Amino acid sequence: MTTDVPGRPSVAVLGTGIMGSGMARSLLRAELPVRAWNRTRSKAAPLATDGATVADTPEEAVRGADIVLTTLNDGPAVAETLTAATPGLRPGQVWLQSSTVGLDATTGLAHRAADLGLVYLDAPVSGTRQPAEQGTLTVFVSGPSHARATVLPVLEAIGQRTVWVGEDPGAATRLKLVANTWVINVVNSVAECLNLAEGLGIDPQLFLDSVKGGPLETPYLQGKSAAVLSGDLTPSFALSTALKDSRLILDAAGAAGVRLDLVAASAERFTRAEAAGHGAQDMIATYFAGRAE
Structure with missing residues (x-):
C-alpha cells in the first residue's frame, strides 16, 4: 500500500485499462503514491502488487490526492466518473485529464472542473500499451501554466516528452x-x-x-x-x-x-x-x- 511522501504528489488514477494500468505502474516506479480505481475492480487489483492502493470507488480514490489522473474510454465515462468522485474532490486539486474525449466533451469537462474549483489540464497522450508501461509516452498538455510545477513529477514518470500546447483547455485535444x-x-x-x-x-x-x-x-x-x-x-x-x-x-x-x-x-x-x-x-x-x- 502506498503512503503519501513529502515532496512527491499523490496521484489518483481513475481508469486502469491498457493505458491507465501502464501509466499507474510508471508512476509507482517513480515512487509516487498511487490510488487506483477501475469500474471493473479486477482490472485494478493487480496494481496492488506493484504498490498501489486499490480503491473501491472514485470518491475514495480522489480523496486527499494531489493530482487526479483520468484515463478512461470516452467523454461519457469521464463525466460519470467525475460525478461519482465529486464528494471526495476539493478546490485546488489538479485534474490531469488524459482520456481522448473529443472537443465538445473537453469543453464540457473544463466547465465542470471550473464549477468544482479544480485546476484542469487537458492532457491526452500519444502512445500505446508498451510506451505506457515503459513511461515513454508523449503527453500533450494545455491549461494554466501555474500548474506545471505540480504535475511535472507525474509527466516525467509517464512520458519521455511533454508538449505544452497552450493555456486553452482543448488545445491539447486538438x-x-x-x-x-x-x-x-x-x-x-x-x-x-x-x-x-x-x-x-x-x-x-x-x-x-x-x-x-x-x-x-x-x-x-x-x-x-x-x-x-x-x-x-x-x-x-x-x-x-x-x-x-x-x-x-x-x-x-x-x-x-x-x-x-x-x-x-x-x-x-x-x-x-x-x-x-x-x-x-x-x-x-x-x-x-x-x-x-
Whole structure:
C-alpha cells in the first residue's frame, strides 16, 4: 500500500485499462503514491502488487490526492466518473485529464472542473500499451501554466516528452486528434497492403522485405504486419477505441469545415471489423475488414 511522501504528489488514477494500468505502474516506479480505481475492480487489483492502493470507488480514490489522473474510454465515462468522485474532490486539486474525449466533451469537462474549483489540464497522450508501461509516452498538455510545477513529477514518470500546447483547455485535444489522424490512416494503409498482397497471391513477407532498409520502411509497418502474420492481436490499442477516435476526428473536422476522406474510409473499415467481432483486438485487426467474404 502506498503512503503519501513529502515532496512527491499523490496521484489518483481513475481508469486502469491498457493505458491507465501502464501509466499507474510508471508512476509507482517513480515512487509516487498511487490510488487506483477501475469500474471493473479486477482490472485494478493487480496494481496492488506493484504498490498501489486499490480503491473501491472514485470518491475514495480522489480523496486527499494531489493530482487526479483520468484515463478512461470516452467523454461519457469521464463525466460519470467525475460525478461519482465529486464528494471526495476539493478546490485546488489538479485534474490531469488524459482520456481522448473529443472537443465538445473537453469543453464540457473544463466547465465542470471550473464549477468544482479544480485546476484542469487537458492532457491526452500519444502512445500505446508498451510506451505506457515503459513511461515513454508523449503527453500533450494545455491549461494554466501555474500548474506545471505540480504535475511535472507525474509527466516525467509517464512520458519521455511533454508538449505544452497552450493555456486553452482543448488545445491539447486538438493536437491529439491530428496525431491520431496520422495513426489511424497509417494502420489502415498497412492492413490494405496486406489485403492486396494476399488477394494477388503475393507473400506479404516479400512485400515487407522489399521495403526493408529503404525510405518507405517504418517500425510501425513491420510491427503491425508481424502482428497480423503471427496471429497475435493482443491489443496495444484496441480497434473499438480506434473507431471511437475516428468518429471524434470526423466530428471535429466537420465542425471545422474540413473533409477527411481517408479517416471516413478508416472508420468504415473499423466498423466492419468491429461488427465481425474484432473490436477488442489490436486495431490492426482492421485487416479483417478487407478480406474477401
